[in-house]
Amino acid sequence: MRKPERHRFTRRQMVASLSLGTLGLLSGCSGNDQENPDVEESENGDGEGTETDSDDESGKDNNSGEEGVDEENASKYTVGFEHPDAVFPDQPFEMIISGLPPEKTVKIRLGDSGRPRSAAAKIQTNQGGRVNIDEATIVGGDVPQEVNVPLPVVLHQFVDLSFRRARESGPQTAQYSLEIDGEDIGSTTVTRRHPNIESAKAIDHDEIVGDVFEPTNGGPGPGVVVLHGSNAIRRQYVAGLLAQRGFTAVALQYFDAPGLPKELMEVPLGYVETTTEWLLDHKSVTGDQVGLLGYSKGGELALLAGSQFESVGAAVSISGSGVTWQGFSNDVFSSSWALNGDPTPYISLVDEGWEGNPIQGYTNSLEAASEEEIEAATIPVEEINGPVLLISGGEDRIWNAVRLHRIAEERLANHDHPSFDHLVYDNAGHVITPPYLGLSEIEGGTRAGKAEASHDHWPQVCETLSALE
Structure with missing residues (x-):
């Protein structure tokens, strides 16, 4: 032949x-030899998408209490968030939300719901109105239920990309917001310190x-x-x-x-x-x-x-x-x-x-x-x-x-x-x-x-x- x-x-x-x-x-790499991202030198970059440039150089280790609660629903829900203020972009992290109604479906969205680049997932609160979204069971939304990746970071992977993601550089702020029955009830932010x-x-x-x-x-x-x-x-x-x-x-x-x-x-x-x-x-x-x-x-x-x-x-x-x-x-x-x-x-x-x-x-x-x-x-x-x-x-x-x-x-x-x-x-x-x-x-x-x-x-x-x- x-x-x-x-x-x-x-x-x-x-x-x-x-x-x-x-x-x-x-x-x-999600390794264990990284320095604290909260004390890393900050310089703004040129990324886009669900994150915005941030000059936040806070040294806090986590957030707790109310943050960005919707005023109209403030009397109904007193939402608290616990999570690191800043993380490296390849670092999974824990986010605990409290003050929610018990055994209720909640939508958590990364990014502004009015922008094309966002992703959301529906999760269920426990009997105490609390949920650790790092371990939460997904019951709907953009992220498939079977994905074995922590929810706070997998949301970044399922943003709606109209073409391709711009190169990330420097610290950028990611916003997480909560909805119940179509109403915004609170939000919080996490700074992701991309390489400069x-x-x-x-x-x-x-x-x-x-x-x-x-x-x-x-x-x-x-x-x-x-x-x-x-x-x-x-x-x-x-x-x-x-x-x-x-x-x-x-x-x-x-x-x-x-x-x-x-x-x-x-x-x-x-x-x-x-x-x-x-x-x-x-x-x-x-x-x-x-x-x-x-x-x-x-x-x-x-x-x-x-x-x-x-x-x-x-x-x-x-x-x-x-x-x-x-x-x-x-x-x-x-x-x-x-x-x-x-x-x-x-x-x-x-x-x-x-x-x-x-x-x-x-x-x-x-x-x-x-x-x-x-x-x-x-x-x-x-x-x-x-x-x-x-x-x-x-x-x-x-x-x-x-x-x-x-x-x-x-x-x-x-x-x-x-x-x-x-x-x-x-x-x-x-x-x-x-x-x-x-x-x-x-x-x-x-x-x-x-x-x-x-x-x-x-x-x-x-x-x-x-x-x-």
Whole structure:
């Protein structure tokens, strides 16, 4: 049988085949090493949606008593709220509401009901007219009953997005309001301290393009390099979240910038090594190894670079691949990556299957490859000197990340690697976002499945990277 011809797959074609939601959303900790968000330096950002910019620098640990009670109903209900004044955006929190009628259905809404970007859920009060919405059973509204994510934060994931969520930056205020039988009876606010993107510092190295986020708690911490996907958009928000967790994180760009390859074609692995060595010399980095956290093609790069360099002590691949692929170019057939000046082995892209979502094209290409080609292109992940975490969505529309990560998983198991895991979220898509941001269903998966993946994967990402300490 004739082997299918190789396909010149350009980055422009890839971008055209991806949904706008995939390109716009971020993919990637609810850890225990964060500093108190109430004393974090505050700077306003440019986010939008259910939150508004806030200059609140209150040092309170929680709110209690009446707040924002509707005057018309003040004599009927004396509503009290208990919750933190400020939280990090990836931090679940408890909210207890009292002073409500017993055993009554109450609607809690995030955002202004008159604005398009809001989400609401109906919950039931107990016999004492009190409800802990963190543990409340959902009985209706925008959030599905089966979602296993705390309600105060899952509401952020179900806001009605007209297109895509703007990038969040800095402290922003989220408003929670209560309704009974269509009447507003009270409201409260919580400040979410998103990473301040403007706090990033340029990397003082002539060959490296990226931004470094230092730990916001003032202390040194493990170093992490965050790798973007084929869209060449730096993952600044993710690096900022890691900085809030005590890491020193670099949002690295590895192509399509001055001094770098214009296309995702034969990107030198040595560039990643240079970045890790620079990071290890940084004043705010502890330890003698750094972690790599990559998304999609960046996940493929994280596994490959991690298998080559002793400076890497942990690797996380989100929606990545255990094999290396042909790069994207107008006129070149070669690998996405190069080592010591030579292209690494790769799986070629065939012509068929690239209409619409590209998953069929990648599937066809993998099936057309010979066993020898697949073996040569398989990343030697067993050489990674530290824990490996693979994260996949079962409804990925870009490529079959579950299958591609299984290749790495099986290799790790066959070589008795001491620390690895593969998290598969059956109802998630290609983009697995940091918690807790607005979600869509554009690039695969259900909103419920993606909400749970976002909630569940991030603490495990942080735990894997914390092995560097």
